[in-house]
Amino acid sequence: MKLSELKRLPDLCGFISTIQEVETHSTVGRKLLWESDFMTDAKAIEDEFKTTQYLIEIISQPSHKRDLSALQMQFGDIRDILNTLLKLSANDTLNDIELFEIKHFAFSAKRTFELIQQLTNNTLIDNICFYEDIFDKVIKILDPENSGVSTFYIYGAYSQTLVRLRREEAAYSEDPNLLALTQAKIVEVEQEIRVSLSNRLTIYSQSLIDAINTIAYTDLLFAKAEYAMRLNLCLPKISTDKTEYLGLFNPEIKEKIEEREGKYQCIDITFGDYPTLITGINMGGKTLMLKTLYLSQMLFQYGFFVPAQKAHIMVVDEIMLSFTDEQNQAQGLSSFAAEMRQISQIINEISDHKKHLILIDELARTTNPKEGAAIVSSMLEILQEHNVSSFITTHYDITTSCRRLRVKGLKDDFKQNHLLNIVQSNNHKKIAPMENVKFLLKNIDYQLIDDMSDQTPNEAIRIAEMLGVNQQLISKAKNKLKK
Incomplete structure (x- = not known):
């Protein structure tokens, strides 16, 4: 195209x-x-x-x-x-x-x-x-x-x-x-x-x-050539059996973070002709990872250097996406209907004679967890059957055997006493101060690690608490989890 x-x-x-x-x-x-x-x-x-x-x-x-x-x-x-x-x-x-x-x-x-x-x-x-x-x-x-x-x-x-x-x-x-x-x-x-x-x-x-x-x-x-120098892009090597990035980054987001004097965390990732399930905390950068993989593959196949320190990339015949599409919704399709149409099209296009890279963000996220998990598991099985290079992000607990990666999440050296101070200072506030968001983003490790568990991370309430969400909601949610 x-x-x-x-x-x-x-x-x-x-x-x-x-x-x-x-x-x-x-x-x-x-x-x-x-x-x-x-x-x-x-x-x-x-x-x-x-x-x-x-x-x-x-x-x-x-x-x-x-x-x-x-x-x-x-x-x-x-x-x-x-x-x-x-x-x-x-x-x-x-x-x-x-x-x-x-x-x-x-x-x-x-x-x-x-x-x-x-x-x-x-x-x-x-x-x-x-x-x-x-x-x-x-x-x-x-x-x-x-x-x-x-x-x-x-x-x-x-x-x-x-x-x-x-x-x-x-x-x-x-x-x-x-x-x-x-x-x-x-x-x-x-x-x-x-x-x-x-x-x-x-x-x-x-x-x-x-x-x-x-x-x-x-x-x-x-x-x-000038663009590669300006953005510090790397010369990718062509691979036949796997794609491997060292120090992969998103140029636009990296620039915005550095403009705010922040530090952007580059990511290492390797994949082959098989599906990968990505889980992790909210705000953990899963969607950004998929978008960056798409961006890099597209740059590569339009003859541009790629945003990474080092890269070996497989050539594919087609890249297919499933992301939230406001245009479909504007045409009268619900989020779920638009998504299912995209997924159906992806399955119909999968062929053993063509090489694809398929990126699916939060599959079946708008339906109930039981059916949503079943849809995700079924899609993983189809992708495995056809040996498709693919990624699916999810918050569902998926038992299907597949390669799994997880965003590492909140840093190991995270200061609990600082969290406590933030929570206490926000008890009487209706909205989270911006410094809480900045503090949270600085304390997330976006590194992708292998994950053998079929359980997704449970840190949503903890993150909501850090963001200064109404304490009454937080307390009720915690009590319900204890039951």
Whole structure:
């Protein structure tokens, strides 16, 4: 699926907002970014990574800063004239504006290729001399007076007849009849010149199309390299049997936490062709983990580096999600109905001949625990039968045998006396002070650990108490648990 198609869908995991932060410098580069396809060919992905890594090594050198800045400015001077070039390739006659577009592009593209060659030591673009020769030939056609400027008009150098008629036009300014006759002849001659120029340029149309596509792709590659450096993304290795992340992080959330002078906790996680059940306390980051896995896999398969310190990633044919979808609810579907429709679609798409990554957040969370647990268990069994790389988060107690991970939760060195002070200070407050929330978030360990238990953590009341929830509710809930 092209990025432009994804752009029209709800951005549930922040992938599109992440892509929007990629800074291309040309309109054609931006257009190519949104036309990018989800890649499933490991060789194509690897080639993209090799080139990106090569460009990172180049632009990270301080000595290249000036050349890079010049290239970025030059990218900005490249206009999208693809429609004009397609018209030219169809043997249509171009008008003055379209001829100007081609002349301007030839000048700009030639300078762009020179800067790319200078910055990359002529190692990035194949046949660069061929393109430069094409640009020179196009410029010679559209700049017969060798002015060196990119503006265009029907030059007198194209026709001595035109030169004579223009002199006569100036001389006949006092004679309306002769002036009109001369101007009509000028229009006729100028059109003949346009036809001639278009015919002469037609043989270069495909080369110019290739050139504009090359510039767009080069701009996008530089943008990917800059983006990887800016966010400290890593070069992932392609794996065939498992996906492994060391120091996985969510760029958007990490930035927000660090803006508040907090410390973001990166996560290590490994998985293969089997389902994994994730449990843990409320506010433990389970949903964020799924969204980050989605984000990273998508970046990987659109040819971007990934947010981790180190990564080995399996290529999949499709990523499927089940998250809360406000759009479905707006269409009149209840939360449960929308979710079940998503789950049914996922099951129908599962195939032993395709490799999937399936991410399901809080499956059957809106129904009763008994039936909800049965739905989760059944889904796990289906995923196991088809050896699907998948994750399901839940608060239900699930007895189905499967790989289990649990968010570690409240830190071992958590200060109980501080908790007591918070609870006592909140006894007469209707809402939790913000400092309680900050304190709680600082004292959660988001690390994922193996969990052999079929019981989910029971810390909801404890967390509610920390958040300053009404003490009457807390006391009643505790008493009911004791019964």
